[in-house]
Amino acid sequence: MSELNLEMVNEDPNPVKKKHNARVEIDGELCKECLLCIEVCAPDVLKVSESLNKMGYHPVEYIGDGCTGCGVCFYVCPEPGVIRVFKKNKVA
């Protein structure tokens, strides 16, 4: 049961002080740029890409560091297959 840890969501994100062994993968080709994930990302580690995907959207991308693995972006994303969250940074 992957209950969300809401404390993680609400905590002050500081990747320098706390090291989270997690990451997020985004399939930019499927992203429709609704930006809901950026809106909810507490550690603020997602941004809009400057490049366009085939559908004509600027997809969201992971800045590469600081993901806490909270999974909120996965749940607010309306697309089935865009976001994958690796909570413990396991090899995919």
Added chain:
Amino acid sequence: MAKDILEKPESFYKVFERKSGSNKLTSHYCPGCGHGVIHKLIAEAMDEFGIGNRSVFISPVGCSVFAYYYFDCGNIQAPHGRAPAVATGVKRALPDSIVVSYQGDGDLAGIGGNEILHAANRGENITVFFVNNAIYGMTGSQMAPTTLIGQKTTTTPYGRSVKNEGYPIKVCELLSSLEAPVYLERVAITDAKNVMKARKAIRKGLQNQVEGKGFSLIEILSPCPTGWGVKPVEAKKWVEEVLAKNFQLGVIKDKTAEAVPEVIEQKKFTSEEISKILGASKNGSDFLYDKPDVKTNYQNPRIKISGFGGQGILFLGQLLSQSAMRSGYHTTWLPSYGPEMRGGTANCHVIISNNRIGSPLVTETDVLFAMNLPSLDKFENDVRKDGLILVNSSLINRNVKRNDVEVLYVPATELADEVGNTKATNLVMLGAYAAKSKIFSHDCVLFTANETVKRKEFLKVNEEAFRKGMEYVLNNKQKENKEYDSVIFN
């Protein structure tokens, strides 16, 4: 057991093959649409309960009409608003299935208001996901029953006014007044906290059904950025700040704890048991009566039976059709239902054929049973040349005007009176027809009559009436039909 990876649930197809176009990996929903999130939560719950292989997802009319593109389970697409009725049928036929009725607010609260009310009132053991975005999204954001007061839509350009359009319907509160529903909750697709509440509610709704507890409905306030004409993030805020203030979030009713799980027991029948229940032998064929040789002119008849309501018109048609079945013919029976059930005129169409039948409607008639004068007046001219008209001469005081058809005058009502029941007129006519056409064996008709008549005290009268009709034809050869052969019945 926490999952280490959050990814596309397995209850979604890996590739959306049913979707048209080249992009078969994304949904057809607009950016920021609530449906996507709700689909994901449902699919995740299906994964978790391991019910994907026995779930049936009922797609409604609305943007989610194409939900069957995505869910790797049983799918049915229901007409607008009728998803609860379809879900009821599926659940009752397949009690082990997990039936999900997924509906929007125009669908559920608008056109299907009646359906959901009664499905809830019956306490069907189904799970309803009610996606409320306060408008008709797919058709172009018209006012829905859930549209807020003052909200501008394409059909309320100055805002919904109470005086003109009434108040928004609060479905959960409405259904909570009923006894049967077990679990009603309203959630919203907004921030992380609310999405997690929605996730929990969706799981509980499905769990209730898995446990057989009864009717659950989860109302989900969901953003429609395109329909509302705002950006996805603003739409989300509007749900949070406006919609959720008008539609109170939270559990509206929860009888989950005290609900007694329904024991689902689907009876399994062997083929022998089914044959016994249906009164048929195992392979059926040894239960058929032989088809007698029928004169070409009487083969494959298209029959119209007409008379007063109460003369047993429809029943006569049924007997004809049933006897045809027992003799191995193809047959159809098409009753005309109407306010003439008692007292007026009634008619029905019967087709008996050696070949498969396309339409059960009889236009050009081979055989007309005219049980009263209005019937003869009305249908005489529909009979084909060389067709057969059976006239109940007790009630019809004129001859048939046409001279290119075969006519059999049978004083059926009088003959029925002789056996002691005027109501057996129809059986007299059947006897006359059987004797004339020889289309069924005598035994076959009597067997069928015994099988079909519910009140067994009439069996004897019916049999006598049938014989009367037959004998009348055999003994009183009609003057008009001298060429007709003698009829031999075993």
